[in-house]
Amino acid sequence: MKLHSFVFAAMVALCAPAFAEPQSAPAKPTLGTWDSLTPAQRETLIAPMRARWDDNPSTRGEMMARSQHWASMTPAERKMAQRGMHRWEKLNPMQRAEAKQLYLRMKTMSPEARSALRDQWHSMSAEQRAAWLKANPPQ
Structure with missing residues (x-):
């Protein structure tokens, strides 16, 4: 994951006791612009x-x-x-490692070679992919 500017929304949930009479749900606060926070x-x-x-x-x-x-x-x-x-x-850790290695290898390829490999990759079995990764370490 690349770090990017993230916006995290903070909300407070208030719960009425189960025995209380049903009331209309309180309106959720609308958050305006940054300057209004x-x-x-x-x-x-x-x-x-x-x-x-x-x-x-x-x-x-x-x-x-x-x-x-x-x-x-x-x-x-x-x-x-x-x-x-x-x-x-x-992805699990093994899938992440494979994806990283594949990315690093594809980074050095021409667009045509990348496209061909992408098509080939989708048709490979897990064993074939592992063999390809072993035979083609990142440069």
Whole structure:
């Protein structure tokens, strides 16, 4: 997953005791623009990023570059990137290692070779993929 500027929504759920008479559900607060948020709401959103920034000085340059890249993306590109991040999260460690190795190898290929390999990869069995990865380490 690439770090991108994330917006985290904070909500407080209030539950009435089970024995209370049913009342109409309270209206959910609508959150306006950044400028309309309270300082506490802003802090709630920013705190996780602040912690990552402070805890990882060696990755600050990468974090900034990713943030700038995210800001330059179109909405369609962002949606595609989010789908990729969600797919990555669902992979087990072995699948992630294979995906990384395949990515690094494909990065050095021409677009035509990448397309051909992608088609070939989808038709391979797990054993064939493992053999290909072993025979084609990243360069």
